[in-house]
Amino acid sequence: MISFEGAGRRFGSKVAVHPLNLSVARGEFFAFLGPNGAGKTTTLKLAAGLLRPGEGRILVGGIDINVDPIGAKRLLAYVPDQPYLYDKLSGREFLRFVAGLYGIDVASARPDIERFVALFDMADWIDELTETYSHGMKQRVALASTLLHKPKVVLLDEPLVGLDPQTGRLVKGILREQASSGTTIFMSTHVLSVAEQTADRIGILNHGRLVALGTMDELRAKAGTPENLEDIFFRIVEAEEAKRK
Amino acid sequence: MTGAPASHPRLLLWLRLTDLRNRLTRGDRSWFKIGVVTAFGLAFWFGLFLLFDEAFTFLSAQQESAYELTRFLLAIFFFFLGLMLVFSNAIISWTSLFRSAETAFLMASPVREEHLFGYKFIETLWFSSWAFLFLGTPLIVAFGRTMGLGLSFYAGSAVLIGMFIFIPAALGNISALLIARYVSRFRRRILVIAGGGLLGIALFLIYQILSIRGSASPLSPQWMRSVLSNLELAQSPLCPSFWVADGVSALALSSRASGLSSAPDQAMFAVEVRSGLSEVAAKARWDVLLYGLAIFANALFFTRIGYVLSRRWFFESWCAAQASDRTRRFPESRAREAAWNAVFVFLPARLRILVLKDLRSFVRDPVQWSQFLIFFGLLAVYFLNLRSFAYHVKIGAWKALIALLNLCATSLTLSTFTTRFVFPQLSLEGKRFWLLGVAPTSRSMVVAGKFLFSFVGSLLVSESLILTSSAMLQVPGPTIALQAVATVAICFGLSGLSVGLGAVFPNFREDNPSKIVSGFGGTLNLILSLAFVSTMMAITAYFGRGMVVEGLEAANWRSGLAAGAGSLLAFSLLAGGVPLTMGLRSIRRLEL
Numbered sequence: 001m002i003s004f005e006g007a008g009r010r011f012g013s014k015v016a017v018h019p020l021n022l023s024v025a026r027g028e029f030f031a032f033l034g035p036n037g038a039g040k041t042t043t044l045k046l047a048a049g050l051l052r053p054g055e056g057r058i059l060v061g062g063i064d065i066n067v068d069p070i071g072a073k074r075l076l077a078y079v080p081d082q083p084y085l086y087d088k089l090s091g092r093e094f095l096r097f098v099a100g101l102y103g104i105d106v107a108s109a110r111p112d113i114e115r116f117v118a119l120f121d122m123a124d125w126i127d128e129l130t131e132t133y134s135h136g137m138k139q140r141v142a143l144a145s146t147l148l149h150k151p152k153v154v155l156l157d158e159p160l161v162g163l164d165p166q167t168g169r170l171v172k173g174i175l176r177e178q179a180s181s182g183t184t185i186f187m188s189t190h191v192l193s194v195a196e197q198t199a200d201r202i203g204i205l206n207h208g209r210l211v212a213l214g215t216m217d218e219l220r221a222k223a224g225t226p227e228n229l230e231d232i233f234f235r236i237v238e239a240e241e242a243k244r245k
Numbered sequence: 246m247t248g249a250p251a252s253h254p255r256l257l258l259w260l261r262l263t264d265l266r267n268r269l270t271r272g273d274r275s276w277f278k279i280g281v282v283t284a285f286g287l288a289f290w291f292g293l294f295l296l297f298d299e300a301f302t303f304l305s306a307q308q309e310s311a312y313e314l315t316r317f318l319l320a321i322f323f324f325f326l327g328l329m330l331v332f333s334n335a336i337i338s339w340t341s342l343f344r345s346a347e348t349a350f351l352m353a354s355p356v357r358e359e360h361l362f363g364y365k366f367i368e369t370l371w372f373s374s375w376a377f378l379f380l381g382t383p384l385i386v387a388f389g390r391t392m393g394l395g396l397s398f399y400a401g402s403a404v405l406i407g408m409f410i411f412i413p414a415a416l417g418n419i420s421a422l423l424i425a426r427y428v429s430r431f432r433r434r435i436l437v438i439a440g441g442g443l444l445g446i447a448l449f450l451i452y453q454i455l456s457i458r459g460s461a462s463p464l465s466p467q468w469m470r471s472v473l474s475n476l477e478l479a480q481s482p483l484c485p486s487f488w489v490a491d492g493v494s495a496l497a498l499s500s501r502a503s504g505l506s507s508a509p510d511q512a513m514f515a516v517e518v519r520s521g522l523s524e525v526a527a528k529a530r531w532d533v534l535l536y537g538l539a540i541f542a543n544a545l546f547f548t549r550i551g552y553v554l555s556r557r558w559f560f561e562s563w564c565a566a567q568a569s570d571r572t573r574r575f576p577e578s579r580a581r582e583a584a585w586n587a588v589f590v591f592l593p594a595r596l597r598i599l600v601l602k603d604l605r606s607f608v609r610d611p612v613q614w615s616q617f618l619i620f621f622g623l624l625a626v627y628f629l630n631l632r633s634f635a636y637h638v639k640i641g642a643w644k645a646l647i648a649l650l651n652l653c654a655t656s657l658t659l660s661t662f663t664t665r666f667v668f669p670q671l672s673l674e675g676k677r678f679w680l681l682g683v684a685p686t687s688r689s690m691v692v693a694g695k696f697l698f699s700f701v702g703s704l705l706v707s708e709s710l711i712l713t714s715s716a717m718l719q720v721p722g723p724t725i726a727l728q729a730v731a732t733v734a735i736c737f738g739l740s741g742l743s744v745g746l747g748a749v750f751p752n753f754r755e756d757n758p759s760k761i762v763s764g765f766g767g768t769l770n771l772i773l774s775l776a777f778v779s780t781m782m783a784i785t786a787y788f789g790r791g792m793v794v795e796g797l798e799a800a801n802w803r804s805g806l807a808a809g810a811g812s813l814l815a816f817s818l819l820a821g822g823v824p825l826t827m828g829l830r831s832i833r834r835l836e837l
Contacts, residue, residue, distance in 0.1 A: 011568050045567075048353050052564045069560070073355040084350040086260070088267040097263075100256040101354040129271055 001026045001184040002047060002153050006056030008208075009042055016042040018209045019056055024186055024201075026152070029179040031199035032188040033233060039208040040188040041081070044157050047186065048078040061152050074102065077151035081158040083142030087131035091122060091141045094130060095148060102149035109148060116144035119174065135162045143171060147178065154178065156187040160194055172198055196229040204236055207244070212236045253356045257364045281768055290383055297387035305391055315388075315497075317480070319490035322384060324479035326377055327413050327486035333373040334417020335424075341365050341372075342418075342559075343425050343566035352563065362418075362555030366548075370414040381406055388497065398500040401533060402493050408540045409489040415547035422554055425562035485543055492536035495529040502526035592697070595686045599694030603670070607702075613666055620658050621706055624651075628710060631717035644718045645789055651714040652728055653782050655707050656735045660774040667699045667743040668770045669761035671832070675753025688832045692748055696825060699740035707732050723806045724789060730810040731785045734817035738777050741821020746770045748828030751835070777820045784812050 003023040009016050017039040024030045034040050045051045047058055049065045049072060058065050065072040085094055092113065099109035117126050120140040130138065139159065146154055154175070160168050176198055179185045189195055195202050202219060204212040212222055216229065223232040304314045342348055342365050351361050385402045388394075480487055502525050585604070589597045607613050628651065674691065711732045715725040750766025761767060788809025 009568075050349065050352055051567060052560070070355045070357065073353065076353075078353040080349070082346075084346040086264060086347075088264045088271075089260075090267070093263055093267075097256065097260055098354075100259075101253070101351075101356060103355075129267060 001028075001061055002186060003059045004043075004047070004056065005059065007046055007053040007058050008056060009046055009051060009054050015208050017046065017205075020210055022203065022210065022213070024153075024184050026184055027179055027182045029176065029185045029198055029200045030187070031195035031202045032186070032205060033190075033192065033195055033202060034188075034205035035237060038205040040205055041157055042208075043205065044078070044155050044186070044188055047153075048076060048155050049073055050078075074149070075152040076155065077146030077149070077153070078155040079139075079142050079146050079157065079159055081161060083138055085130040085133070085138055085141060088129060090129055091126040091133070091137075092117070094141060095126075095145055098145040099148050104149060112148055113144075116147060120144050120170065136164055136167045139163060139171070140167065143174070147174075151183065153184045153186060156185065158189060159187060160189060160191055168194075192229045192233055202229070204233060206237055206240045209240075211240045253360045254363065257356075257360070261368075277765065277768070281772060285772075286379075290379065293380065294383035294387050297384045298391060301388055301391035312494075312498075316491065316494045319384075319388075319493055320479045320487055323409075323486040323490040324484065326380065327409070327484075327489075330373060330377055330410065330413035331416050331420070334369055334414045335420040336417075337373050338365065338369040338418045338421040339424065341369055342421055343563060348563070352560075357556075358559040359552055359556040362422075362559050363552065366414065366418050366551065369418060370410065373417070374410040374414065377410060378406070385493070388493070392497055392501055394497055394500040398496050401496040401537075405489050405492045405496070405537060405540060408537070408544050409485065411544035412485045412540070412547055415544070415551045418551050419547070419554060422551070422558060422562050425566040426558055485540065488536040488539050492533055492540070495532035495536065498525055499529035499533060502529065596690055596694055596697070599691060600698050603694065603698045607698075616665075617662060617706075620662075621710065624655060624658065624710055625713065628714045628717055631714065641721070642790075644720050645724055648714060648718050648720050648724060648728060649782065649786055649789060651718075652711055652731060652735075652785065653778070655710050655714075655732070656739075656778045656781065657775075659703055659707055659735070660739055660771075660778050663699060663703070663739045663743040664767065664771045664774055665758070665762055667695070667740065668747045668767055669752075669758040670695050671744070671747040671828075672752045672755065672761045673758065675751060688835070689829050692744060692825075692829050692832055695747070696740055696744040699744060700736055703740060704733060704736040707736055723802055727785060727789055727806055727809050727813075731781060731813050734813040735778065735781050738781070738817040738821035739774055741817075741825040742773055742777060743770055745821070745824025745826070745828035746773070748832045749824065751832075773820075773824075780816060780820075781813060784809065784816060788812070 001024060004020040006019040006021055007017070008019040020043065032040050032043065042051065046053050047060070047065070049069045052066055060072040061075045063072040063075070085091075086097070089097065095113045095116070096106060096109060099106070099113070104112075117123050120143065122137070122140055122144070125133070125137060126141075130141065133141070139162070143159065156175075159171060159175075163171065172194060175185050175187070179200075187195075187199075196216065201213065201215055203210055204219075212219055214222065219229070219232050219236070220227070223235040225231055225235060300318070301315070304318065305311050307314060342362070348361065348365065351364075385399065385406075389398050389402075478484065502523075585601055586597065589600055592600060631647070671692070708729065711728050712725070715728055720728075746766055746769060750764070750769070752761045752764055752766070755761050755764075762771075788805055
């Protein structure tokens with residue numbers, strides 16, 4: 001559903017993402033791990049069409065995002081680590097606005113908005129201005145807004161940072177459910193346990209290079225350890241660091 | 246929302262209208278702030294109106310040169326406002342197009358880039374042009390009132406100005422687009438060269454304008470020739486601001502010519518415009534049409550160019566702006582560190598660390614130092630050129646008045662800086678209070694550091710400016726002394742007010758200094774700062790006038806100076822000390 005074909009990006013002399021070859025299938029839950037500054041956010045921005053790859057191309061549902069950005073963006077949803085909401089709009093007005101951006105008229109959007117308000121447990125405060133929301137409330141509204149147009153691919157940059165345990169569990173459940181219904185989830189995270197519990201496949205990025213890719217079993221085999229993801233992650237990253245030196 | 250949006254432009258319009266409606270009807274509204282801003286806005290508008298009214302009344306009394314002088318004044322007014330509009334549009338559209346979180350959000354959605362650019366164009370047009378309209382309306386109303394012009398003049402002027410603002414807006418937007426596309430990658434080098442060049446040109450132009458040597462008396466033919474030759478560009482027929490200025494003049498002529506019924510009035514008018522009534526009316530109508538069409542065509546042309554360029558380049562420019570290397574390194578320099586420590590050696594070590602931290606933040610934040618440099622730099626250029634106006638050879642009372650106005654200009658500029666940059670300082674420390682709040686140093690020390698930084702910094706700049714002004718005006722020693730003391734007192738008072746009120750009304754939830762300033766505490770600080778400066782001006786004027794009127798030979802000038810200096814310092818201690826004490830008490834009690 002989303003494939004990177006040698007897509008890379010430099011910022012001046014610094015290589016943020018080395019040419020990346022990766023394909024994520026329909027309904028797959030893919031988690032992207034890596035230390036700070038590894039290039040996770042840049043990769044997500046490339047996939048979202050917010051940055052143009054310096055080389056290679058990115059296909060979303062078979063559409064090259066740089067050739068037909070509007071067509072590709074109709075299939076996508078992107079939630080950055082700090083989602084942007086309009087301060088002076090209520091959560092419901094924001095959801096209506098996002099529905100409009102994707103060409104959904106108000107009458108058609110209303111039942112879905114109500115469903116997501118209930119699903120994300122937002123009924124008590126959805127009509128208040130978003131400027132009064134906590135981080136967790138904002139994150140819930142942002143996630144609900146991305147699902148309104150039934151995207152084929154959801155790109156999430158650290159979606160669980162700053163969420164309380166209940167909201168975290170709620171979000172994980174909804175994302176897993178979306179993947180089961182055929183939506184591709186492409187998520188970057190620092191929370192290794194989340195990746196371990198929810199992802200079908202995991203990719204590890206280090207210094208802009210994809211250094212490991214596979215299911216948990218495949219990563220265990222690569223790292224040569226039957227341990228949990230945390231140990232696998234450190235083994236792989238430390239081995240890569242040793243190679244660089 | 247009552248119906249389905251048919252397109253993204255309509256949806257974005259709905260977004261703005263809903264945002265506006267919610268701003269007006271929901272959320273926290275401070276009626277005090279709204280009332281104060283409205284009252285000050287109206288007072289400012291009427292002040293400008295009276296100023297323009299006085300100027301046009303004076304000009305209309307200059308029988309033979311009235312028409313030419315008015316045309317000249319309008320050309321200058323629209324030229325400089327137009328120039329400012331291009332710059333403000335470029336700066337605002339850069340921020341709005343390439344640095345705003347909203348643009349990033351919309352860029353990830355299927356909104357077409359040209360629609361996004363158009364949406365941001367309208368936003369920029371509004372944000373940068375409302376002040377132009379605010380300054381333009383009192384001029385037009387004063388002009389119309391003085392000349393006794395009819396409704397057609399006001400309607401026609403509104404149309405001309407309304408169309409004109411699209412030209413600088415489009416130019417500013419196109420500039421931002423091109424800068425992002427071509428300059429981002431080599432930002433630092435190109436910006437330094439371009440900035441230096443622009444500053445040089447600006448200083449040269451200002452110098453040219455100010456260097457009309459004072460030998461000619463104001464409004465004499467020689468003076469007029471000097472002024473006109475230095476401002477030729479403003480009257481170039483190729484300059485859009487000239488079209489709007491001459492269009493307004495032509496509207497006035499047409500309106501006046503059609504309104505004159507008595508023979509003496511018609512004869513007087515003919516003398517003024519040096520032509521026959523019917524010829525003038527016909528030519529004026531033709532000019533209005535010509536200028537109107539020229540403005541309309543150019544507004545459409547430049548807006549269209551912006552639209553076409555955005556369709557081709559907006560995404561490229563956006564990517565370039567996001568990818569530009571903004572990392573700056575500040576390697577440790579022991580020599581520099583030692584030098585800074587030596588400058589502030591008189592401060593206790595912990596206080597010195599806090600002051601140096603604020604100094605580094607200031608120097609590394611171009612938003613702060615560039616505004617500081619531009620405004621105080623312009624004042625410095627003006628003060629250094631005071632002799633061009635031959636003020637120094639005027640009588641003592643005149644020189645004292647100019648010196649007082651210079652002190653007033655410096656103090657008002659300073660008050661805007663202390664409100665905009667010093668007041669939010671403690672609120673901005675909120676996120677760092679996990680560190681400062683638990684460090685083995687008293688909270689009072691943090692407040693004292695902010696106060697010292699503001700006081701010493703503003704004193705160095707303001708005192709240099711006031712001493713320059715006094716030297717250029719060649720005012721007598723006692724006046725210099727009074728002005729110098731007034732400057733110390735004003736810097737103390739403004740710093741005390743801003744730091745003190747910043748501690749009494751902190752806003753630790755907000756990261757954006759403009760939003761902190763626009764809250765209740767910031768508004769109160771601005772009002773009290775303006776009131777404080779006004780009172781200090783009144784005290785300086787009262788004692789300064791006494792010294793000028795009685796003359797330096799009078800036996801009691803020393804006691805007058807002492808009384809003046811004492812009053813200034815006492816009032817400043819009160820106005821700055823009380824909020825500072827309240828701020829210290831508040832910050833000590835603060836629970837984080």
